[in-house]
Amino acid sequence: MIQHLASLPILIPMLTGVILLMPPCGKNLYIRRVMSVIMAVITVLISAGLLVYVNDTTPLVYAIGDWSAPFGIVLVADRLATLLVLLTSLLGAVVVLYSCAGDDKKGSFFHPLVHFLILGVNGAFLTGDVFNLFVFFEVLLIASYSLLMHAGDKHNTRAALQYVILNLIGSSVFLIALGVLYGVLGTLNIADLAQKVPLLTGDDVYLAKIGGLLLIVVFALKGALLPLHLWLPNTYASALPVVAALFAIMTKVGVYAMLRVYTVIFGDNAGELAHMAQPWLWGLALATIVMGAIGVLASQDFRKLVANLVIVSVGTLVALVALQNVAATAALLYYLVHSTIVCAALFLLADLVALQRGKVADRLVAGRAVAQPFLLGISFVIAALTVVGMPPLSGFVGKIWILKSTLDSEKAMLFWPIYLLASLAVLVAISRAGTSLFWDHKHKDSDAIKGVNAHPLKVIALMTLLICSPLMVIFAGPVSEFMLATSEQLFDINSGINDVLHGGQ
């Protein structure tokens, strides 16, 4: 009975999406909101339950339709997958709560689309089959296309068009890569692929290498890695901020896919193809950090600045993926959770600030004072300290851990200066942004607008995200132990294969 738990983080958002489309939820806004929030919270609880269960035992392998791997599709709920599922569900719940304050009325079908997006992201994390990964990518993409258009204006249409076309090309490349891999290896199950890649000989090695490297293109596009990152700032800045906050998890899907594919399939055990993606990922990741940092410095409005912060964080994460050792991956996981939450919080904060500043919105110029300087100012300070990586918040722990885990490798010579200079750039840009958003009132009508105080639901949603940062520091001991265990489990490739293909015997 308990093995069905692994399928629930996918099934519940799907059912919720359908229920929300039908009466009475389809007609009545109030019922729809209540239903949406309740189901989002249930998804969080189920994901948390799954995490607690999986933490104590071996990975939960769920064979869909009871067709055992490698013939059927399996869902594999190991620590890594469930951690990310919990993160997604939490972010989804916060976004649903935030949108109930009015953003969901600006277009149709907001709530069902959010739940479908959660379905796609959770599915992408849980699946143990690369073709199924493609299917879940498409599910999350089509939901994201529609969410991107939610409450959109003309600028939005252009950004959405470019985003959709790019992702359609990405999907084609993904399918070509999968076709090559299937043609050579005769399987698409991740564990089975990992088992068969070392056995390749002759020309097949090169074909598999082509397939594996084509996957980098796809994941780099999803994760916004240089040179395929150009869509991200425009897309995120033109989406509704609450949607952009939810999109903070989507780049992490690309990073997760890289981590899974290049650690398990083309990792230590892959014979001739071991670590084949490493040089590519390493170089591109460092370049991404640099480009992101330049983007952060050059941003003229706050949402674009946060979008560029997402790029910096993707660069950092992929650099750690490229290191391919247990310590770096544990640091990566801590940083991934931290950066997703803080970027989402910053997008929400950008929305609150923009609403209170009237016409200048979130552009970094002199403008009106905000109506609630204390609330928003404190939130900004917390978020800024977290994202810059200053003590005492989670960014600092993450940063120290990343630096420590890279210390021993010879690559530290290159990584440390770039990473630390990028942090400095972020510090400068964030301080400048905060100064002009909160203190610069040389505008002709600089008085705060009356009666634009933030909706309580929005404040609760923002605080839920912000509180995660101190919590990750207070519980840094257990959290870091968990991340280490997760990372060890990921790198224990043989027992992972055994769990999936032979039921752990």
Added chain:
Amino acid sequence: MEVLYASCVGVLVACGIYLILRARTFPVVLGLTMLSYAVNLFLFSSGRLTINKAAVLGSGSEYADPLPQALVLTAIVIGFAMTAFVVILSIRGRADLGNDHVDGHLVKSSKEQK
């Protein structure tokens, strides 16, 4: 047969890429469609091209690989939905932006440039 099949895929991909690089939405959508046809054909061939082999039935020793067919079917359905979406989005882009450039500027700014 392999040569014919491979050149079909190759020509379709080449046409698709050429059209995707065009500046207007209609050729780009056509290019995406061509690319997805090429991808479908390619996926189909990943189970090896064979003639006169049975589907998986009974205990025959020689059979055609059924999995690529399932993969292609999935890819066709998804590709179809995505193409429909991008067509609608292009039409909306034409209406909103006043032109059909992929990298389109708003009507107002294009008048200013003139």
